[in-house]
Amino acid sequence: MSLQFVVDGLLTGSMIGLGAIGVTLTYSILRFSNFAHGDFMAWGTYATLTVVGAIAAMFGKVAPIAPLSFGWPLIVALVVGAAFTALLALLLDKVLFSRLRKQEQAIIAVMGSFGASMALRSLLEFIFTSRPTYFSRAIQIAMPVGFGIRITPDQIALLILTAALVLAVHLLTTRTQTGRSMQAMSQNPALARIAGIDVASVVRVTWVIGAALACVAGVMIGVLVQIRPLMGFDMLLPMFAAAILGGIGSIPGAVLGGLIIGLAEAGAVQLIGAEWRAAVSFIILMAVLIVRPIGLFGVRER
Amino acid sequence: MNETVLVVSDLEAGYEPGVPIVRGASITVNKGEIVVVLGPNGAGKSSLIKAVAGLVPISRGKVLLDGQDITAAPAHIMIRLGLAFVPQTENVFPRMSVEDNLKVACGILERRLAPARIEEMYAAFPDLLRQRRTRAGNLSGGQRQMLAVARALIVHPKVLVLDEPSAGLSPKFVSMVFEMLSDIRKSGVTILLVEQNAKAALAIGDRAYVLVEGKERHEAAASTLWDDPVIAELYLGQRPLRKDSARHTETGGAA
Ligand SMILES: Nc1ncnc2c1ncn2[C@@H]1O[C@H](COP(=O)(O)OP(=O)(O)OP(=O)(O)O)[C@@H](O)[C@H]1O
Numbered sequence: 001m002s003l004q005f006v007v008d009g010l011l012t013g014s015m016i017g018l019g020a021i022g023v024t025l026t027y028s029i030l031r032f033s034n035f036a037h038g039d040f041m042a043w044g045t046y047a048t049l050t051v052v053g054a055i056a057a058m059f060g061k062v063a064p065i066a067p068l069s070f071g072w073p074l075i076v077a078l079v080v081g082a083a084f085t086a087l088l089a090l091l092l093d094k095v096l097f098s099r100l101r102k103q104e105q106a107i108i109a110v111m112g113s114f115g116a117s118m119a120l121r122s123l124l125e126f127i128f129t130s131r132p133t134y135f136s137r138a139i140q141i142a143m144p145v146g147f148g149i150r151i152t153p154d155q156i157a158l159l160i161l162t163a164a165l166v167l168a169v170h171l172l173t174t175r176t177q178t179g180r181s182m183q184a185m186s187q188n189p190a191l192a193r194i195a196g197i198d199v200a201s202v203v204r205v206t207w208v209i210g211a212a213l214a215c216v217a218g219v220m221i222g223v224l225v226q227i228r229p230l231m232g233f234d235m236l237l238p239m240f241a242a243a244i245l246g247g248i249g250s251i252p253g254a255v256l257g258g259l260i261i262g263l264a265e266a267g268a269v270q271l272i273g274a275e276w277r278a279a280v281s282f283i284i285l286m287a288v289l290i291v292r293p294i295g296l297f298g299v300r301e302r
Numbered sequence: 303m304n305e306t307v308l309v310v311s312d313l314e315a316g317y318e319p320g321v322p323i324v325r326g327a328s329i330t331v332n333k334g335e336i337v338v339v340l341g342p343n344g345a346g347k348s349s350l351i352k353a354v355a356g357l358v359p360i361s362r363g364k365v366l367l368d369g370q371d372i373t374a375a376p377a378h379i380m381i382r383l384g385l386a387f388v389p390q391t392e393n394v395f396p397r398m399s400v401e402d403n404l405k406v407a408c409g410i411l412e413r414r415l416a417p418a419r420i421e422e423m424y425a426a427f428p429d430l431l432r433q434r435r436t437r438a439g440n441l442s443g444g445q446r447q448m449l450a451v452a453r454a455l456i457v458h459p460k461v462l463v464l465d466e467p468s469a470g471l472s473p474k475f476v477s478m479v480f481e482m483l484s485d486i487r488k489s490g491v492t493i494l495l496v497e498q499n500a501k502a503a504l505a506i507g508d509r510a511y512v513l514v515e516g517k518e519r520h521e522a523a524a525s526t527l528w529d530d531p532v533i534a535e536l537y538l539g540q541r542p543l544r545k546d547s548a549r550h551t552e553t554g555g556a557a
Pocket residue numbers: 317323341342343344345346347348349350498
């Protein structure tokens with residue numbers, strides 16, 4: 001048996017986990033399930049792709065940073081793309097979500113996000129067509145690292161990037177005043193206001209973090225797999241499963257949930273067969289929720 | 303003396319348009335006073351102070367703090383203007399440590415002042431220091447009330463507004479809370495207090511209002527109100543006021 005699925009699983013899990021951070025933050029702070037989150041991923045990826053194209057038009061062909069498949073243009077484009085995605089999220093909140101969130105029933109905002117999701121996706125297909133595209137068509141040589149595992153330099157770089165981002169977001173939310181304000185909002189919005197927290201600014205920070213991470217996750221998919229308008233939507237269920245599995249509101253939980261689901265999917269593909277891919281993550285999700293309904297890192301309300 | 307800190311005049315407020323719960327209430331709080339608002343269940347006491355704190359829409363009237371018009375300022379601005387509110391329930395962040403609860407409240411202070419203010423609160427409430435790493439949700443009722451009050455005091459408010467701080471506490475904690483409020487007043491903070499526990503509140507209060515159906519119907523010195531027959535009429539309908547055990551049943555055994 002090959003342990004290759006561990007690498008594949010960790011990579012898929014990283015993408016799911018980064019996306020799930022946004023899902024869990026939106027759910028716990030803005031109090032609705034944002035079904036458009038996957039489409040933030042896709043939009044961020046296409047924005048990044050567009051900037052890469054613009055840079056290529058301006059500077060010509062830029063040599064990749066050996067041994068990676070990409071050079072500085074992708075890194076710059078990712079930063080621009082993440083900023084663009086954050087602005088997109090803020091804009092959508094202003095014109096749509098902020099109004100729907102005021103309604104008593106959360107389902108209204110959820111359905112609104114579903115509509116936004118479809119509109120965003122159709123717009124992407126309209127602009128870029130639904131044909132898959134790639135950041136780079138270069139084939140990378142995977143290095144053997146023992147135990148029958150092979151890994152490419154791109155994969156190593158993206159795993160490190162994921163770890164760094166997760167650590168940064170974790171520190172931001174637990175050690176800074178901004179993070180404490182976010183926690184306060186998720187635990188008791190009325191008291192947060194009484195304590196002097198400007199709700200509007202916490203809402204903005206939440207969108208910016210969630211959308212920027214969605215963009216990074218999308219670009220990871222783009223680098224390692226391919227870019228399609230449906231790429232984010234396809235990630236939606238695994239992301240929600242990861243957020244719920246980890247315990248809604250918990251950032252470490254969302255990442256761990258993502259890794260578990262990523263590993264389970266990759267393991268299932270290798271051990272049972274590819275058709276089990278989607279089913280396995282949900283079997284795990286249901287099993288965990290039966291044993292521990294609040295998720296791995298969830299906290300019971302008192 | 304008699305320098306007014308908080309003036310509420312002819313305030314009308316409610317949760318839905320056209321359905322006022324507070325109906326033209328007027329109260330005044332002078333500097334250094336403890337003013338108590340009493341009244342039957344559902345009179346609108348909580349609604350009144352929530353409106354003052356910016357949490358219930360105001361349709362008419364004015365709220366002045368130190369002469370400044372703060373009517374309907376958003377809740378998160380109130381604390382910056384010097385009005386600190388402690389709600390009756392859910393007044394701490396349950397899944398944060400005691401220390402993080404205090405740190406959250408320091409968000410409106412200059413960053414470098416925060417550590418010293420937190421230490422001052424620990425000095426005033428040694429229980430909180432012992433429990434600084436405890437989740438607020440795991441504190442005892444009395445300690446939770448202390449934390450809620452410390453959270454409000456940490457920013458040096460001009461006036462501290464509390465909604466039934468003794469509700470749901472065991473008798474031991476009730477007397478502790480009232481002692482705490484008395485000490486806070488001695489340190490120079492002005493207090494506006496809604497209470498069901500009339501006897502204990504009047505014992506530490508200077509003046510009191512009786513609120514009935516959203517309007518203050520009686521005002522008196524706290525020391526005389528307890529024996530005033532008018533209160534029995536307004537407050538408890540026609541029932542005579544039992545001096546030693548008044549409100550016993552309503553407060554779940556709190557004396
Ligand atoms: N959030 C709310 N939305 C709508 N109506 C409310 C709300 N809160 C209170 N009310 C109504 O306002 C009226 C006054 O309630 P309020 O809580 O202000 O009374 P109270 O004097 O504080 O009573 P108690 O002594 O029981 O605390 C009640 O009829 C109540 O139904």
